[in-house]
Amino acid sequence: MGRSGRVTLSDVAKASGVSRATVSFVLNDDPRQTISVATRERVLEAAQDLGYVVHGIARALREGSSRVVVLNVDWGMEGNFSRSYVRGLDEELAEHDHLLLVRHGHAIPEATQKVLDTITPRAVLRLGEVYMQGHEPIEEDWESGFAANAALQIGHLAERGHTRIAMTLPDYDFPLTETRLAFAQEAARRLGLPLLERFVVPRPREAGAAAVEAFLTAHKDVTALAAFDDDIALRSLVALRDLGHRVPEDVAVIGFDEAEYGSLATPALTTIHIDAEILGRIAARNALGIDSGGLAPVAGRVVVRASV
Incomplete structure (x- = not known):
């Protein structure tokens, strides 16, 4: 149309031949107002032709919150799981006219409060929060949840005849370390295996080799x-x-x-692949108060290579 600048409600009202208030009622789908079908279609057509975009801040003031959902991802949780989870969360929110804001790093309460004060998000989520709060897995978790994936790893080793297994851990503070270890220990118990040993493989390379050497010397079995x-x-x-x-x-x-570079190692790394996209979609629906019926977590799978 040759105009520049942001299209306003007044522009849409003028183009559709109705009042500014009527345009607002139509675009916000106000249930308290009765607008004829013809008028509604005329307004929507004018808005589309003009390229009108609803002003997010104004809508936030009307609705009491913005259409933004915040996801906090702690350091160390960036991997295939988090990427697929974010993808599902983002796509599901977009389908319901909401946006996703991802924050990486430790979720400091003061920083989170600043986010709340600034954008008034619809919801604030934290990846893996339910397990950080000491969630005890129910039987469904052992079928397709976090516990099931931990069990898949131990089970694959057991199937290949390994009975004395150790879990190697990171050398940094990770919020899910103890939960992962607890699930793996329970998986070993269910399989009739001895308690898993545990030790840290630190950086740099020389320190990691020293830690592995010391452990294997003390645990020859x-x-x-x-x-x-x-x-x-x-x-x-x-x-x-x-x-x-x-x-x-x-x-x-x-x-x-599974990380892609595991296939480039020598020998190529056997690992557990986890697709969390459905979990992200379920989280999105829960945050928006929408029924998540019909969506169910996808079980992980073993990517068999040469290291086992």
Whole structure:
């Protein structure tokens, strides 16, 4: 139409031949107002032709919150799981005319409050929060939830004859470390295996090799390492190679939450792939108060390569 600048309600009102108030009633789908079908269609057509966009701040003031959902992702939780979760959350929110804002790093209460004060989000979520709060897994969690994925890792080693297994852990404070370890221990118990050993594989490379050497010297019966994630698994692989151990002949290694670069290692890393897109979509619907019926978590799967 040759005009510049933001299109306003007045522009839409003028183009559709109705009052500004009527345009507002139509565009906000106000249930308290009765607008004829013809008038409604005329307003919507004019708005579309002009390229009118609802002003988010004004709508937030009317609705009491913005159409923004905030997701906090703690450091160390960036992986395939979080990427697929964010993808599902973002797409589901978009389908319901909402936006996603992702914040990486520790969710400091003061910083979170600033976000609340600034944009008045519809909801504030934290990836994995239910498990950070000490959630005890129900039987469904052992079928397709976080616990099931932890069990899949231990179960794959058990199927290949490994009974003495250790879990290798990160050298940084991670909010889900103890939860992951607890699920893995319970999986071992259910399989009739001894309690899992545990130790940290630190950075840099030399420190990681020293930690692996010290552990294996003290635990000569351990034949497999179940890593906290693929990053720790690859550190373990490098350490074993530096120490002259053969993988998987001497010690098997399995990762968790598949990272693409695991396939480039020598030997290529066996790992657990987790698709959390459905979980993100369920979280979006829960945040918006929409029934999530028909959506169910997808079980993880073992990506079989050469390290086990």
